[in-house]
Amino acid sequence: MRAEIQTVVDELKQSLELLRRHLDLENSKKRLLELNARVEDPTLWDNAAEAQKLMRERSSLDSRISGFEELENGLNDNVELIEMGEAEGDADVVTEAEDALIALGDNARKLQIASMLSGEADGNNCFLEVHAGAGGTESQDWASMLLRMYSRWCDQNGYKTQIIEESPGEEAGIKSATLKIEGPDAYGWLKTETGVHRLVRISPFDSNARRHTSFSSVTVYPEIDDSIEIEIEDKDLRVDTYRASGAGGQHVNKTDSAIRLTHIPTGIVVQCQNDRSQHKNRAQAMKMMEARLYERELREREEAAQAEHEAKTDIGWGHQLRSYVLQPYQMVKDLRTGVEKGNAQGVLDGDLSEYLEAALAMKVEGGPSGPVEDID
Template sequence: MTTTLELAEAIKDLDGKLRSIEAVLDVAKLRKDKAGLEEAASAPDLWDDQARAQQVTSRLSYVNSEINRVEGLRGRVDDASLLLELAEAEDDPSALTDVAEEITKLRKSIDELEVRTLLSGDYDAREALVSVRSGAGGVDAADFAEMLLRMYLRWAERHGYPTEVYDTSYAEEAGLKSATFAVKVPYAYGTLSVEAGTHRLVRISPFDNQGRRQTSFAAIEVVPVVEQTDDIEIPEDEIRVDVYRASGPGGQGVNTTDSAVRLTHIPTNIVVSCQNERSQLQNKATAMVVLKAKLLARKQAEEAAKIDALRGDVAGSWGDQMRSYVLHPYQMVKDLRTEHETGNPTAVLDGDIDGFIEAGIRWRKQRERAASES
């Protein structure tokens, strides 16, 4: 059994780690931000500008969540310390067991919060645009792409993060050719950027009447949402605009007008689409947001490539072939970069991916430190 002294040391360690996290997150500033946002949210003309109103309410929800999370952990650490004193005074073994169990839970929660402090990149605090695209593997790959879209939307739902699907291109037989959606919460980009790369699925194909094992692939792209401070200007003559009728599974019409919009950036041949709004103008505006985000990510990648060239970094992209989902002949999901794995792919595909994301963020931070020291 763990001794009282060991439990006291464990609580002391957790208290120190939490204090470091509180300092990095700057809880005092968060409280100040909360007061300002609450004042802005109570303004009678707030919803005259819907885009700004959504930004204010989303930011307020995020700040409240962060403050409540930190304050909740602080209260639990203090309560654990008090409970340990009472258990020691009353010589109560069952109370000591309760303290030990709470310390285990606290350590997990504080480690999860510590990951947030590792998100310090230029765009990490941004909202995210995520694209899912089917790769090699035919209809199985299209089905896998749809499984991954659901996985990320379920992950966001579990956390209470608002999402919006901008475009969905369905495959002929089943699944998706591609889809793009936004995760509208601060730090969504920094959090999800470690999910970018090629995902691989191995299973008995439900589309093969001979029941053979099939390997299929899907690609995930994650880019930060562009803000007004970003220098991303696109001349009108560099964009080709096509309009078409939105469609759903089976070719059924979603709209009866040509409201869906496809933008092609001629210099780079980047193509984006949006069909979630009924208005052609709204779809064009949303597609432009996605296009600017992809151009910002391209600019960021070019700058990173220059730095890597100066360092002599010739390693392939860390995002490529980053995770395998095996459903047959055994059950396992494994990240090929971090070695993090689980034997429960059903839970993972239902959105339980926090362990993979946290391992990815820590792995990336270690790589950045190693690169800066070389």
């Protein structure tokens, strides 16, 4: 076997071992048998929400196990074909099997990413909040650039988006915005984006064309379904109404239909203004509050080193997740994983997947959760 192909085979074997551990193969197979038995129960759909949750788990588990077995069988079969072809001097068989092994390497990478998206809420839709940091127009413009970046990533990857709340800046950009993102594994993909994002550029708002540094924070939390019960006591909740100030047309802005909820014990605040009905906005805001509290509970289960930033975290130096430099050179560097790209505009246009994959891999492998270095 050629040295290049032996390297591919070795990497595939390593991938299979990692996947076996992440999947917990034997226990996953037992769980799939249990789920298959429950699907046969005629009373399953008496509780539609529970049935849907079970079916999603079954489909996801079946897909991951099948993918692992196909990869394992493909590796073994093609190694045998190469050995057979070399023994019989059949170069066509060898070449075909080598090409198949290289293709299996791509499949292994996809399966490894899928194995990273197996957390409790990873399969859920999510909410993504952007908040401008100190710095007025500069930071507010940066916040709007981040909102656009995530919206573009969602468009490119087949996710549906809806702006739930948007507070415009005084001169440009936004003070804050909340984006609802719907689609498979939305939270799983974006959960590692919570943190502070830093922009360095020559300011378009500075007549002296000076270099400015701006900060905005991002918070991501999962939408929760009706099967998850989050108890919120009335005494712990403050409800404020106000007149919507963002997009929405003449109907939205005529009355105090926008809702702001504050959870007093935790300080968590959510806002909704996308409907002219105060009742509907309040219902949506309650779902968002439940989701924030659920996400908080999920984080508290993790080790302290994996704790993520709350929305109230200071938006400034020392809390950066990623730096985006536009001048005097172009580079976007993730301060946790070290992934960097020179095509900053491409990243701002939604080319985020490499950063997301690296952050997920680090989280699964137990790497550091915070910034490891900074750049000027």
